[in-house]
Amino acid sequence: xxxxxxxxxxxxxxxxxxxxxxxxxxxxxxxxxxxxxxxxxxxxxxxxxxxxxxxxxxxxxxxxxxxxxxxxxxxxxxxxxxxxxxxxxxxxxxxxxxxxxxxxxxxxxxxxxxxxxxxxxxxxxxxxxxxxxxxxxxxxxxxxxxxxxxxxxxxxxxxxxxxxxxxxxxxxxxxxxxxxxxxxxxxxxxxxxxxxxxxxxxxxxxxxxxxxxxxxxxxxxxxxxxxxxxxxxxxxxxxxxxxxxxxxxxxxxxxxxxxxxxxxxxxxxxxxxxxxxxxxxxxxxxxxxxxxxxxxxxx
Amino acid sequence: xxxxxxxxxxxxxxxxxxxxxxxxxxxxxxxxxxxxxxxxxxxxxxxxxxxxxxxxxxxxxxxxxxxxxxxxxxxxxxxxxxxxxxxxxxxxxxxxxxxxxxxxxxxxxxxxxxxxxxxxxxxxxxxxxxxxxxxxxxxxxxxxxxxxxxxxxxxxxxxxxxxxxxxxxxxxxxxxxxxxxxxxxxxxxxxxxxxxxxxxxxxxxxxxxxxxxxxxxxxxxxxxxxxxxxxxxxxxxxxxxxxxxxxxxxxxxxxxxxxxxxxxxxxxxxxxxxxxxxxxxxxxxxxxxxxxxxxxxxx
Amino acid sequence: xxxxxxxxxxxxxxxxxxxxxxxxxxxxxxxxxxxxxxxxxxxxxxxxxxxxxxxxxxxxxxxxxxxxxxxxxxxxxxxxxxxxxxxxxxxxxxxxxxxxxxxxxxxxxxxxxxxxxxxxxxxxxxxxxxxxxxxxxxxxxxxxxxxxxxxxxxxxxxxxxxxxxxxxxxxxxxxxxxxxxxxxxxxxxxxxxxxxxxxxxxxxxxxxxxxxxxxxxxxxxxxxxxxxxxxxxxxxxxxxxxxxxxxxxxxxxxxxxxxxxxxxxxxxxxxxxxxxxxxxxxxxxxxxxxxxxxxxxxxxxxxxxxxxxxxxxxxxxxxxxxxxxxxxxxxxxxxxxxxxx
Numbered sequence: 016x017x018x019x020x021x022x023x024x025x026x027x028x029x030x031x032x033x034x035x036x037x038x039x040x041x042x043x044x045x046x047x048x049x050x051x052x053x054x055x056x057x058x059x060x061x062x063x064x065x066x067x068x069x070x071x072x073x074x075x076x077x078x079x080x081x082x083x084x085x086x087x088x089x090x091x092x093x094x095x096x097x098x099x100x101x102x103x104x105x106x107x108x109x110x111x112x113x114x115x116x117x118x119x120x121x122x123x124x125x126x127x128x129x130x131x132x133x134x135x136x137x138x139x140x141x142x143x144x145x146x147x148x149x150x151x152x153x154x155x156x157x158x159x160x161x162x163x164x165x166x167x168x169x170x171x172x173x174x175x176x177x178x179x180x181x182x183x184x185x186x187x188x189x190x191x192x193x194x195x196x197x198x199x200x201x202x203x204x205x206x207x208x209x210x211x212x213x214x215x216x217x218x219x220x221x222x223x224x225x226x227x228x229x230x231x232x233x234x235x236x237x238x239x240x241x242x243x244x245x246x247x248x249x250x251x252x253x254x255x256x257x258x259x260x261x262x263x264x265x266x267x268x269x270x271x272x273x274x275x276x277x278x279x280x281x282x283x284x285x286x287x288x289x290x291x292x293x294x295x296x297x298x299x300x301x302x303x304x305x306x307x308x309x310x311x312x313x314x
Numbered sequence: 315x316x317x318x319x320x321x322x323x324x325x326x327x328x329x330x331x332x333x334x335x336x337x338x339x340x341x342x343x344x345x346x347x348x349x350x351x352x353x354x355x356x357x358x359x360x361x362x363x364x365x366x367x368x369x370x371x372x373x374x375x376x377x378x379x380x381x382x383x384x385x386x387x388x389x390x391x392x393x394x395x396x397x398x399x400x401x402x403x404x405x406x407x408x409x410x411x412x413x414x415x416x417x418x419x420x421x422x423x424x425x426x427x428x429x430x431x432x433x434x435x436x437x438x439x440x441x442x443x444x445x446x447x448x449x450x451x452x453x454x455x456x457x458x459x460x461x462x463x464x465x466x467x468x469x470x471x472x473x474x475x476x477x478x479x480x481x482x483x484x485x486x487x488x489x490x491x492x493x494x495x496x497x498x499x500x501x502x503x504x505x506x507x508x509x510x511x512x513x514x515x516x517x518x519x520x521x522x523x524x525x526x527x528x529x530x531x532x533x534x535x536x537x538x539x540x541x542x543x544x545x546x547x548x549x550x551x552x553x554x555x556x557x558x559x560x561x562x563x564x565x566x567x568x569x570x571x572x573x574x575x576x577x578x579x580x581x582x583x584x585x586x587x588x589x590x591x592x593x594x595x596x597x598x599x600x601x602x603x604x605x606x607x608x609x610x611x612x613x
Numbered sequence: 614x615x616x617x618x619x620x621x622x623x624x625x626x627x628x629x630x631x632x633x634x635x636x637x638x639x640x641x642x643x644x645x646x647x648x649x650x651x652x653x654x655x656x657x658x659x660x661x662x663x664x665x666x667x668x669x670x671x672x673x674x675x676x677x678x679x680x681x682x683x684x685x686x687x688x689x690x691x692x693x694x695x696x697x698x699x700x701x702x703x704x705x706x707x708x709x710x711x712x713x714x715x716x717x718x719x720x721x722x723x724x725x726x727x728x729x730x731x732x733x734x735x736x737x738x739x740x741x742x743x744x745x746x747x748x749x750x751x752x753x754x755x756x757x758x759x760x761x762x763x764x765x766x767x768x769x770x771x772x773x774x775x776x777x778x779x780x781x782x783x784x785x786x787x788x789x790x791x792x793x794x795x796x797x798x799x800x801x802x803x804x805x806x807x808x809x810x811x812x813x814x815x816x817x818x819x820x821x822x823x824x825x826x827x828x829x830x831x832x833x834x835x836x837x838x839x840x841x842x843x844x845x846x847x848x849x850x851x852x853x854x855x856x857x858x859x860x861x862x863x864x865x866x867x868x869x870x871x872x873x874x875x876x877x878x879x880x881x882x883x884x885x886x887x888x889x890x891x892x893x894x895x896x897x898x899x900x901x902x903x904x905x906x907x908x909x910x911x912x913x914x915x916x917x918x919x920x921x922x923x924x925x926x927x928x929x930x931x932x933x934x935x936x937x938x939x940x941x942x943x944x945x946x947x948x949x950x951x952x953x954x
Contacts, residue, residue: 516713
């Protein structure tokens with residue numbers, strides 16, 4: 016009975032600690048107007064992406080060709096005009112958010128999981144393993160990420176999933192470094208030694224004791240990386256190596272618009288604005304999180 | 315320490331591109347080749363043997379300067395690469411000049427006027443620059459300066475004018491990052507006591523900032539520079555595509571489109587080596603610029 | 614040249630400050646760092662400015678050089694004259710000519726006082742180049758001379774600050790400060806960050822140079838021992854005001870103010886090891902929330918209700934000896950413990 020209540024107390028105190036530090040972060044974040052703007056924009060974009068299928072029917076609105084309506088400048092009917100196949104650009108942009116956000120988030124999640132696991136293990140085990148992992152990390156960093164992603168896509172073939180993998184792989188290195196640095200910082204602490212002394216297996220120590228300390232750094236990295244992942248995805252689609260047509264990915268829309276840039280400049284304007292606003296929102300939020308989570312940072 | 319990394323890079327790229335390769339004999343020989351001819355061709359092209367074997371053969375040939383032959387143009391890959399490399403270097407160099415010319419003054423102004431309107435504007439500009447996809451910026455610049463105003467050419471490589479737009483396209487992204495770095499480095503230095511000593515000596519405020527402070531603030535910026543060269547090359551891939559600039563980036567993209575694997579592999583490996591060399595040079599420069607590091611080496 | 618000097622200096626004081634106040638207007642309130650200080654310093658004299666950390670000594674010194682950061686600092690005074698020149702409204706250009714030439718300052722922490730990317734020779738020469746308008750080569754020559762003067766071999770002029778120890782760095786700082794022969798040198802706790810043995814060396818050096826160059830000096834310190842060794846006059850500061858002022862003899866042998874007494878009592882007594890340490894109880898008041906009356910009253914053993922009502926004025930008691938204590942105003946026979954001999 017006493018044991019059970021002890022465990023409950025510990026669990027309760029852990030929850031309390033987590034909630035109060037979350038509150039503190041939120042309070043700090045609230046003070047940062049830029050971060051709030053970013054959060055606001057991001058929520059709107061996510062909501063837009065989620066409800067898109069209910070507003071537009073994919074077959075008719077997004078990819079359905081309507082030759083009579085092609086190449087129309089922005090009007091009340093078509094806020095962003097229509098493209099070379101008569102499709103409403105605004106509808107394609109709203110729908111395109113699904114692809115950009117999906118690729119961005121999933122790529123970063125892949126990079127986060129793989130990178131953090133590798134980095135934390137490398138930092139904890141040390142020795143040859145750590146050396147090898149860090150060398151490989153350096154290797155990946157010397158290849159420009161665009162080229163790396165291009166190489167992976169050409170190896171695996173063109174598809175949305177492969178795009179996620181490619182962008183994910185080229186984003187992994189920073190996570191490995193952050194995780195390893197965080198682990199190295201904490202590894203010498205006494206409570207880690209204590210956990211080891213009572214026979215707790217290594218992997219459990221890492222997950223339970225060490226990782227919670229790295230969480231804030233990883234969150235900041237992740238938020239900032241989603242932005243660059245979205246840009247990378249757009250870059251690859253622009254080059255024809257990303258999400259295959261006729262999917263309304265913002266990068267491929269820009270690639271198509273490029274052909275008509277001289278006479279129909281609106282086609283290159285709106286998808287680019289969409290990318291910029293999304294990445295801006297993520298950067299604002301990421302910056303705000305970094306300032307809120309880092310106690311040392313003074314302005 | 316350098317050699318294993320380079321070999322590792324080469325291996326990873328080789329392995330990835332190998333997966334992409336499939337069975338290239340059909341590409342090279344054409345549709346009318348007989349089965350016997352294909353067998354002979356496979357032997358000639360060195361396609362038999364395990365991955366590791368083929369890798370080592372590749373490395374041996376690379377050390378002699380032989381990167382193989384393009385599937386498409388049948389030209390020597392090393393020759394193709396070396397033909398295009400000067401263009402990319404010109405672009406990269408100019409882009410970095412543009413980036414420094416924009417970011418250092420802007421960062422200094424932001425730091426000196428911390429938390430005033432000038433600072434806020436500078437930071438907003440930097441953030442927008444970071445959030446914009448570079449190829450979109452390129453398209454917009456082309457639209458404005460080339461198609462609408464007619465001041466600059468929209469592509470090709472004739473004369474100095476045609477490198478301006480691509481260089482600005484790549485430079486702005488780097489400038490956005492460097493502005494933030496310069497600002498934060500300057501802020502750190504402006505807090506230091508030795509500036510107070512200088513002022514008490516009667517040194518003019520102008521000299522305190524631009525001679526005493528800046529010299530210290532530039533040191534971390536040089537490090538970032540080295541790391542960013544990789545990104546500059548990545549950015550130039552996109553800029554070369556948008557502006558039809560005949561550099562290495564476009565070589566890779568075109569080659570991928572045509573599944574010309576030897577060219578892609580060779581170009582990727584050479585480019586990575588270039589980045590590694592540049593990083594090495596930056597390390598050396600860094601030692602010269604910071605007397606504390608120089609002292610460590612001369613010991 | 615010497616005659617001209619003598620003529621000049623007998624006419625006016627090297628330093629003349631009247632009613633200096635410095636306050637910092639911050640988001641969290643106004644910090645009253647310096648509250649009405651008068652200081653006069655004569656030719657070749659050394660004044661010790663004594664007080665605990667937070668008393669406003671460094672701020673006073675910075676105000677003299679007009680180095681108080683402008684937001685959020687606000688400096689006001691009725692008079693601020695350096696060698697007879699009114700410094701209050703000088704343009705920035707003219708001010709820069711005064712700093713380093715007529716008045717120099719050395720700061721507390723030698724470890725961070727020098728720019729890490731320039732050689733020590735360059736840093737000394739810079740001062741000479743600016744004020745004496747010499748060429749770079751000649752300035753470096755003279756910089757070498759200054760190094761020798763502070764006891765560092767001139768070949769080391771090409772070395773960087775990180776290659777010197779703390780004591781040697783402080784010598785370089787002194788070399789920089791004295792390079793252009795200033796009339797007034799302000800030394801803000803120059804030896805606090807140094808080992809005791811090095812302290813003695815640096816103080817000796819400063820004494821030598823002071824004599825040689827006829828420099829007046831303000832020695833800011835919390836160490837009464839240093840004051841005794843180096844200073845002619847003493848001013849004791851508390852909460853941004855001067856509470857006792859006079860010649861070294863007057864203040865040390867005939868201590869008047871309870872705070873000064875407290876400072877002397879806080880010194881451990883080597884001869885009487887058995888004696889209990891007598892610290893001053895309580896803490897310095899918060900400069901953003903100073904009490905209405907005498908700032909020391911809450912901690913004073915002699916305080917009366919009258920003390921808490923009004924800020925005591927600094928009044929003359931004997932010769933050049935001044936005290937700011939209302940007990941002396943109301944009762945001419947008032948004597949503190951230390952005064953009872």
